[in-house]
Amino acid sequence: MDMAILVTGGAGYIGSHTVAELLAKGEQVVVVDNLQQGHRDALLGGKLYAGDLRDADFLDTVFRENEIDAVIHFAANSLVGESMQNPGKYYHNNVYGTLCLLEKMNAYGVKKIVFSSTAATYGEPENVPIQETDRTLPTNAYGETKLAMEKMMRWFDTAHGIKYVSLRYFNAAGAHESGRIGEDHSPETHLVPLVLQVALEQRAHISVFGDDYATADGTCIRDYIHVTDLADAHILAVEKLRAGGESAIYNLGSGTGFSVKQVIEIARAVTGHPIPAVIEARRAGDPATLIASSERARVELGWRPKRDSMEQIIASAWKWHQAHRNGYDK
CATH class of the missing domain: 3.90.25.10 (UDP-galactose 4-epimerase, domain 1)
Incomplete structure (x- = not known):
């Protein structure tokens, strides 16, 4: 059986573009999406499991039925305003959902994860352009949950050797060159x-x-980045981990x-x-x-x-x- 990449939130905007690029490279793709924000029609292929990361039996099925060697993790709520009104929802879906995913990865021996983070982890910037070494002081609950997810991954690496690449970026924009997939959020805030x-x-x-x-x-x-360029960065990060690379954090910016x-x-x-x-x-x-600043991603990920x-x-x-x-x- 060929090794597959699991894409969580793969029916969402950036997730679906990443699935499209993985398929174009001949990768086997497994998608997990609860379809709250995602769209079945956004998937150009791959094997969809409609369900939630917080459902342990569901995740067991996904990991049992597929030979997964790496995960690209997009599944999260991401509206800044909503996160300020309902932080509990963001902690439960984003942080607890990631904990459930990491525990299953560890149980099934999957040791590579690429994480779709956010430049909201920095809060008010100390420097422009922002560097990866700048302090992280989120000004909203959404950014705070993404930072908590990054920190959790660091400890899972320390304890269990799960290697991660976290990608921090601002605004994804644009649509796939095929014209078949694009941006469709409800409500739209971009x-x-x-x-x-x-x-x-x-x-x-x-x-x-x-x-x-x-x-x-x-x-x-x-900063605006074409969604397919973002997809490419996630795939390059998987390749870095497959080649034995260490855990790292990269900014992606234009x-x-x-x-x-x-x-x-x-x-x-x-x-x-x-x-x-x-x-x-x-x-x-x-x-x-x-x-x-995406200098580090350009040098280390190409x-x-x-x-x-x-x-x-x-x-x-x-x-x-x-x-x-x-x-x-x-």
Whole structure:
């Protein structure tokens, strides 16, 4: 039996793009997703087990029925605002779910995990661009749970030799070049799809939260990475662990950020739609500039983002959203 990679949360946005890239490389893929946020239609292949990481009998079935040699772990709740209103949900799904997964990996002798973390682990940045060695002081419960998951992995490595790579990044954007999978969240909170909803005339305008930040045009600057480049980084991390690599943490960033106004301007150019923007009050806890340095990932993983122009990212997303006006709902 061929060794398989288990992708948790594999029917989600980044997970499904990673599954697509793994399949293109000829890997055997097993997907676990409880389908709360994920979509069956987002899977271009692989073997789906619909269920929850916190269900021990369910996980036993997955590990018993497949020869798994590595895990890529995406399954988590990830809305900052919701995490502040309902931290218990985030601790239960993100932290306890990861504990259940690590305990089963240890029981079945699976010693490699690549973890989809977040640059929210840093909180307010000490330096721009952010380095992996900068202090971690999350400003929201979501970031705090992801940091707790990273720390848990470190102790499972110490005690049980489970090697991990944690990837910290900001904003995934764009859609698969096949045009078959893209970004469909409910509720949608990400800037690129929200801007494109205006272009599709599904919302009247895009809200810009604050235009008086200490940036060139007064709006917040963020790092955007094409979702397929993120998928590639996760696969490179698996290859590093398969080659006997040690546990590590890497930032993934484009190294150049784009302001909210710049993203809107590029979307106007790509879509040919005026995309009205309305300036609103700042949101609590929004730092002016968040950009991560990915120098270490480039050197140690050989990661090279191939789709790093904002025009490319938005054009790929626009192609998908035009063909899937209501997301995966036919």
